[in-house]
Amino acid sequence: MPDQTLSISVVMPAYKAEHLLPRVLPPLIGMLQSGKVQEVLVVDDQSPDETASLAKQMGATVLTTPVNGGPGAARNLAAEHAKGDVLWFVDSDVIAWPDGPDHIRMAMAEENVAAVFGSYDDAPDGQTWFSRYKNLLHRYHHQRARREARTFWAGCGAIRRDVFLEVGGFDVKTYKVPSIEDIELGYRIAETGRRILVEPQLQGKHLKVWTMRNSLSTDIYCRALPWARLMISREGLTDDLNTSMAERVRAAIAGLLLLSVLALPFWPGSWPLPMGLFALAFLANFDFVRTMAGHGGSWFAFKCLLYHQFYYVYSAAIYVWCLIEYHLLGQKQKLRVRRG
Structure with a gap:
């Protein structure tokens, strides 16, 4: 009550x-x-x-x-x-x-x-x-x-x-x-x-x-960078909201999908790989796609899925950069001093 x-x-x-x-x-x-x-x-x-x-x-x-x-x-x-x-x-x-x-x-x-x-x-x-x-x-x-x-x-x-x-x-x-x-x-x-x-x-x-421009600025500079630094300096990745284990797997699939697309000019015969990875991304994000389709139809959901792969890639890349920054570029001590 x-x-x-x-x-x-x-x-x-x-x-x-x-x-x-x-x-x-x-x-x-x-x-x-x-x-x-x-x-x-x-x-x-x-x-x-x-x-x-x-x-x-x-x-x-x-x-x-x-x-x-x-x-x-x-x-x-x-x-x-x-x-x-x-x-x-x-x-x-x-x-x-x-x-x-x-x-x-x-x-x-x-x-x-x-x-x-x-x-x-x-x-x-x-x-x-x-x-x-x-x-x-x-x-x-x-x-x-x-x-x-x-x-x-x-x-x-x-x-x-x-x-x-x-x-x-x-x-x-x-x-x-x-x-x-x-x-x-x-x-x-x-x-x-x-x-x-x-x-x-x-x-x-x-x-x-939202526009793509103000979204990228907010996502990168006001969310991903400071949040990654906060998690790394405290307890690492948590299982909350969009940092859950399932989200990490989807980010890995998105990264592989991007790499496979970038490899096509050098390896034209590899086209089944990005197609397969896109199908895997669709399956891994099926609940997300279904939700978006329910609010705007199939074309809306398709555009959301495509951009969402880009979102995963830059979010994961920022987290990796912050790991390098923290462990190799001297930020660990600075953050410890700040928390102290």
Whole structure:
């Protein structure tokens, strides 16, 4: 049963979010008015537009960061002022589903649970095939994740306030540019022996529209590189989300597929090999392909599968590079000193 005694403070970091607030705030203000949450805190990160005034006008409590410091610093500021037992982080480009508080309280009622996070819903705003692929891929991994996690996701996730303060909040010194500060926070929570749950029913609609250009930049510089370095410096690859053993096998198949295609000009007679490897990639990713086809048809699923092989290759290549960097190029000592 949900623990109805737990009070929830919604925390939304916002920067130049004036155009998003009319869509993302009304559901949260509705929860406030119905008593499902205790407060809605919008933290304006020194926006040059009317984000702060509009949020206040719509009924939110507004805080303002002293300097523009990114979403991690904004969330840390909110945690200092929040009244609730639980901090529910909702990004300013996410429309939270109205039953979110129920799922948060249900999860928090379980023994030793400190945090819970959910996923995007299956109807993202961006309708180009690539934007849908990116948002649905995120949902795909979170919907199929192990229930017990060692990471955290702040797009739509909640943490007990006392635990958040105990572990020091988001590390905005290491991650001065927003990237994986939520994942790293999850590691520190897990190290205390407390539980982090993945709740597939805790959902929100993502309004971000992805392009290949902004996706590559985000994937490489804000996700893959810092996350690989974090895993290598702590405990290696984990079996969470998109770093599971099955995902590693699929990445290996994608790498072999690419090598076989690159070998064709030098070995024309080897064409059955890439065809066979592509068939193997299709079988290994059959559940992913079926899911994508269910949201956009066969052609959409085929394009997603092709790009997904490229995604596997550059993600795996970055991890290998970080291993070389850590063990052979002197980064091991630097990371140890930083953690110390």
